[in-house]
Amino acid sequence: MPADGQQRIPRLATKIAVILDEDLPTWQKLNVTAFLSSGIAATASDAIGERYEDADGNEYAPMFGQPVMVFGADKARLLRTLNRAMDRGVTPAIFTMDLFGTGDDDANRAAVGAVRRVELDIAGLAIRAERKVVDKVVDGLRLHR
Template sequence: METVSEPVRFETKIAVVLRDDLETWQRLNTTAFLVSGIGRQVPEVIGEPYADADGTGYLPMFRQPVLVFQASKEALTTSHLRAVTRGLPLSVFTTDLFATGNDRDNRAALRAVPRELLDLVGMAVYGPRNVVDKIVKGSRMHP
């Protein structure tokens, strides 16, 4: 059993920015898809597997919090540009992806649209805490 002695402060941040006009189911679905890419691209953000007192094993999860923000369409577009410019690990979700049903079609839908014309509904970004803070500036914590 681990002993907790002092709070853990992370030098990195995982942030999700969602467009503020989405339905609840769209917010949840988009968030789940967006964060899945970060664990694959940046495996060090994944902690150790979990187990309960009976020894039942569970999958590992992120080792740090995921902060979820909401923003206007314009602010989301600005955050996206900031993240792309800084070259941080980034995942995106567009309106078109709500109409697809699988990864192949998702990738094809994204590939069909130039970056500046993407109808973004969400993005997830990982990087140094101060850089991510600058990227999501203009967004507010999701209620």
């Protein structure tokens, strides 16, 4: 332990960021965040921590072993953030406005596949990459309030 008596938490090598359309209603922000987080979890198994267990021995599912930062953005900044991620070789999870009207995963993929990147009506995106890369991708965005 350091001389000041404070335990130091090691800085993680990666960072997770979720960026949401700040104009969405709260229920849609929560829905989009859940879907985008599942995309990160599905592609980054090393981001998942260990199972939880309470004092009675009941087990609970593991979660991300690192913080998830949530940012708000307008439509132009959402597209800019998507482009910054792609330009840096980061594969984002995306959720478009069209996905609110689809009924299943196949329809979701078809809806995204029918639109060019510059024309995507993005409701939100999530990324996980090296900390410095994520910081550059989200530069200029504010944490969601």
